[in-house]
Amino acid sequence: AQKVTQAQTEISVVEKEDVTLDCVYETRDTTYYLFWYKQPPSGELVFLIRRNSFDEQNEISGRYSWNFQKSTSSFNFTITASQVVDSAVYFCALSEAQRGGNQFYFGTGTSLTVIP
């Protein structure tokens, strides 16, 4: 079974629009960690955020914000006032403490295109 689901395969927005990338996860662990990574066209994976299962506080970092809701097993990512440089593939990932917290399960990714 897929542990991390990113239902949106591709999204296109016009520059300065807000966009939300959805992530739904599945785990039986009570302690787990959620992540978002950005993969620009150059291919490297850039870490954006880490959240543990006991911290449901939403987080804002500049134009980025994350909404973690355990009740719906979701960890959504919003980009405000999108820019062309935000164009990339974004991956949501899960690691489980039961498995040592080192192994990551990645979603299938959402390809975001920001049109100037």
Add this chain to the structure above:
Amino acid sequence: SAVISQKPSRDICQRGTSLTIQCQVDSQVTMMFWYRQQPGQSLTLIATANQGSEATYESGFVIDKFPISRPNLTFSTLTVSNMSPEDSSIYLCSVAKLNTEAFFGQGTRLTVV
């Protein structure tokens, strides 16, 4: 944090040959991970490489096809053996200290012709 150097960054190989990918980390880590990212796809874990023991392979991956070495706490290699065009992918080395974010190498873009 961890800085990971992966070599080669890309290669074009003939089918039937093998390629060894190297991964060097700037600090000692117990576990290193190898992922495959097929074109337009997500990352799939191939195996976990522990220093001093055999690598642990995920379902669908076998040692004969993807032998892994882990001679010390800062280095690992992944070999893609007897390659076919279906092996064309990005291969990524990763480290993740307990309950922290994972760090990735730049990846090796492999094309098999």
